[in-house]
Structures are given as structure tokens and as C-alpha cells.
Amino acid sequence: MVLNMGPQHPSTHGVLRLVLHLDGELIVSVDPQLGYLHRGFEKLAENRTYMQFFSMLSRLDYLAGYFMEWAYVRAIEDLMEIEPPPRAEYLRVIAGELNRIISHHMAIGDYLLNLGAVTPVLWTFRDREEVLDLLELLTGQRMMYNFARVGGVRYDLPDGFEEQCRKFLKRFPAMIDEYEQLITGNEIFLARSLGMGVISPEQALDFGLSGPNLRASGVPVDLRRHNPYSVYPELDFEIPAGANGDSFDRYKCRVEEMRQSVRIIGQALDALPGGPVNMRIPPMLRPPAGESFAAVETGRGEWSNYLVSDGSLRPFRLKLRDSCFVAISTLPKILPGNKMADVVGITGSLDLIMGAVDR
Template structure:
């Protein structure tokens, strides 16, 4: 008997809901009744693991993924166009809505662009406060990434544990910025507020108890054989591939490329702080998870040092209320929890940005999915997507 897949004789059927296209492919001419079906499964836009509203058009051969076509834009709010129609200051409050789990980084990149164009340097205390806010943000971002990844793998408890500790950090950020998620904290030439009373003490308490909590996560997750079976060797991205794909952040470092903008660009006061860059070897889901866990520890170190070295002085400098950066173009990026968040700001010297292009790492991570997913099982689609840590608010902008 000969089984051959023939593409000539195809039947298409259009339908609503989760079933869009059905392709029936005949195999073997001598057996007209024998069909080998490739099922087209629309994962999303409403799906428990869609991380917002992501639609993956999967073509499945049984449980095996044949091809993936991510379809995005369901959360597209036109931030880049909105930026062109608002003054520099007006746009601040919108920024943290992009990557809503680590909103401060967006503000940071934006103010770095404005400061670069205006050629001003914020006072050192402001830089330290930015580092503290940024690292706290990185912690909650990684919390979410780890918890969500495990939830995608079907584990219930890790996400609740990380949320428990995430709550502590969010309290700290609320103390610092007045907001739990949409901070609106950074300002051109500094930050909005100085440290509130009791913040340092509360923060140090948290830093003291947090490493034990990280060990607790590791005890629950890293040693679990089922987790290992689901993450080791899954969604492998080699170092060369990762660079080619343009991945950044923990996703890139898990593949073995020690590229961290905090070191690479050495912005803010990061050169004065001592921290390690965790690097993976195999570039699989496990390494990505492990990198995030290690980065949690490094963030604790950074915040401790920043609190110790926190200089006195003002937290912002006098800039005109209507920002009017001189004409010019600048690209500046920060390292968020998910990788490089870059802003390309074109100013024509007016009150509004002429063009603000945002570079987002989740967008890039998502674009790798058609390349790394085929050949995996349906279950690994959500597993690998979870390990890449996608936030659709940032992807769609």
C-alpha cells in the first residue's frame, strides 16, 4: 500500500467560531475513503492562555503542530499615532499601559529619549530611584512570567505563590509612586516623588525575606520531574538563532548570549552597581525559566545596593512644563523584564513628538513562534509561549 499526501484534491469549508478552515487531504488514490485530516485550530483570541488577546492559527496533524500563524492586533490601540497627537507630557500617563506588567520601563525609556534630546542629566538621586523602581518592576514582571508559565503547564499553585509575593512588591511600588500598576512616575529630568517615609524600611524587610521565597519557588517548581519533562529540551533556540530572531532579555540570555542592556548600554547608574547576568546554555524553556529565577535574585542585589548608595539631593530638575526638545532623532532603550524596550523619538522642535517608534521584545518573541513551534505538540504551544513571556499589551501597542 502506498500512502502519499496529495495536495491537489482539497476541500475547503468555511465556518464560524473556533473552526475556520477545514482541509481534507486525500491520501492514496487506491483508497478513496481514507482521509488524513489536518485540523486548523484557532487558538484565541479568547483563550485561557492567550496572555491578553492573541490568536494563533494552528494547523495540526493529530496533536502535532504543522504550522503556526500568530495573528495579532486585537489589542492595537495605536500608541504610536496617539503619541504624535499629544504633547510630551500628556503622553506620560499612557506609557505604562503598554506593557502593563512592567509599566515603569516604558516611562524610563521615554524620558531617556527626551533627556537625550534635551541633553540634560537627571540628578543622581533620581537615577537611583529609577533603578529601584525599575528593579521592583522587573521582580513583578518575572513573578508574572514564572507564575503564568507554570499555569500554562497546568500547575495551579506556583502562580498563586508568585502573586502572593507580587502583592508585596506592588505595595512597595504603590508607596513609591502612588499607583499599583500605572505608575506615571518618571519625569524628564528626574522622577515625580521622593521616597516616602517608611519605604526604605519596608523595602529592606521585603528584600530580607524575598530570597527565601525564591528558594521556595525553586523547591516547588525546579525540582518537579513533570515540570522538567515539560520544559527541558522544549522550544530550543540556539544562540545564533536567538540573535537572528532578535530576541532580547531573558529569552536571549537563556540561549547563551550575555547581552543585557544594563551592561551593554550601561545607562543610568547600573555601571556603579554590582550584579551578575545569568546566562543559560541550552536555550530551552527550562533555561528561560531559570534565567528569570536568577534575575529575581540579581534584582534583590541591585535594590539592596541602590538603597545603600542612595545619595541625597533633589529628585528632579527644573524643566519647562511644556517640554519642547530640540529637533533631532534619538534611539534609546532600557532593559525591561522582557528584554529591550526601545524608543525611537523624532522631534521637530514642536510640543509633540513627530514620530515615536517603539521597539518591543514581546513582538519579537512572538514572531519567533512560527519558526520554533512546528513539530511540537499542542500542549507545548502554550508551554513555549508561556516560557517566552508574551504580553499582548506591548506586542500590539
């Protein structure tokens, strides 16, 4: 039987359509259909000046929009051979890690919602709101930040941010314990996640997975360590990795990463140097001709930009590489053999955001 799932489906985090070929309850093959959210970002970039395009970036992966800005400004800085002042780098890390926390909040809450548990999403949304308040204080926006700038960041820390942030960091580990109490030992959750959608380490590398999806398979590659950028080499944190590569490990990796983000933000606040947060750059950016490649580790994996400049006001070519696109491409390989009812669970455990997939 051929069953059409989506494009309008409550579990698809956007508009994803899966064409499922079934034999009874078992899945024989899957054909994902993308493109429902295709807005042509790469072409739009070629028709705008560097900063005009900037405000569109956070609309790609709208749950962790700051990372897109970060990768983009790093690609431009690489071309222009400028380095932002140290205080700006620390502020970028703080904003990035706060963003990682809300990204994982959504990932965990929505995954459990896909499995039919309604409470976790309410709890994670409750706590996500606090982080959104912090980000609003820092950047002026809850989701579409426009915070990074070529050569620094837009604003310095506002009054009261540090205090409020530290207060949150103190409380947050207890909140994570609360999620774990609710979710991690739950029998129904374990039955629906343990051993589901297993990806071996070799497969994970071959599939090109990244982020928690890759680390859950036991490959401890995190670009923050593996290909260090910004001030991450100076910060002390661990890379949580799973062992079995199943849905449960992917969930567990995200939970552990939230704990690590708390550590990173605390250290960044402690070590925050003084000085300016941005530098004088020409109002009309004209990076010299050449190519640059910049990648950041977002909550969902590797986000990288390949930027080709011809020395004019507009990017000649901007390739946006997204990890959710790759995660969807694994579905035809890991779903067959599973039951129809687990499609939603396994898809949810990969944490897909269609805004970034379709670009």
C-alpha cells in the same frame, strides 16, 4: 487539520490568536494573528504633547509599566541634553528593579499555570502583592506609575519606604527558594520544559530575541551591562545565562534575575546619595529638533524608543520597539514539530504581553 487557538484563550496573556495547522498531534505550521489590542499608540503620541502622552505609556506593557516611562524620558532627556540628578537616577533604578521582580513573578506564575500547575501562581501573586505595596508607597500607584519625569522622578522616597523595602529584601531570597523548591525539581515540570522550544544562540540573535529569552540561549547580552545607562555601571550584579535555550532555561534565567534584582536594590539603597530628585524644566516641553534613541532592559527584554522631534510641542514620530512582538515572531519557527499540547507551554515560556505587542 486547522485549529484556531484564541483570541479568547486562558493562556494567551491578552488577545493572541494562533492559527495552527496540525498533522495528527504534530504542528506543521503556525500563523499568529495580532492586532486585537492595537490602540495606535504611535499615532496617538503624534497628537499629544510630550507630557500628555506620558500617562499612557504604562498601559503598553501593563505588568512592567515603569520601564516604558523610563525609556521615554531618557529619549527626551537625550534630545534636551539634560541629565537628571544622581539621587533621581538611583530612585529610577530602585523602581525599575522592583518592577522587574513583579514582571518575573507574573512570568513564572503564569508559565506554570499554562502548564497546569495552579499553586505557583498563587504563591507568586502572594509575594507580588508585597512588591506592589512597595511600589504604591514609592509612586502612589500599584501598576500605572507615572513616576519618571523628564529630569528626574516625581517623588522622593516616602517615610518608612527604606525600612519596609529592606525588610522585604531580607525575606525575598527565601521566597525565591520556596518557588524553586516547588517548581525547579518537579518531575512533571521538567518533563514539559526540558528540551522544549530550543533556540540556539545563532538563531536567538537572528530572531532578534532579547532579555531572558536571549540569555537563556547562552548569549549574555543585557543592556544594563552591554549598553550601560543610568547608574548600572556603578552597581555590582551578574547576568544569568542559560546553556540550552529551552523553556527550562528561560524559566531559570528569570528566577536568577530576581535574585540579582534583590542585590541591585540593596546596593542602590546603600549608595543612595542626597540632593534633589528632579530639576526645573519648562512646563511645556519643546525638545530641539532631532532624533534620539533610548533603550532600557525590561523584564522581557529590550524596550526602545526612537523619537523624532521637529521642535514643536508634540513628538513628530515615536517608534516603540517591543521585545514580545519579536518573541511572537519566533513562534512560526520554533513551534513546528512539537506536539499540540506543548504550544501553550512554549508560548508561556516566552513571557508574552499582548498590550505591548499590539501597541
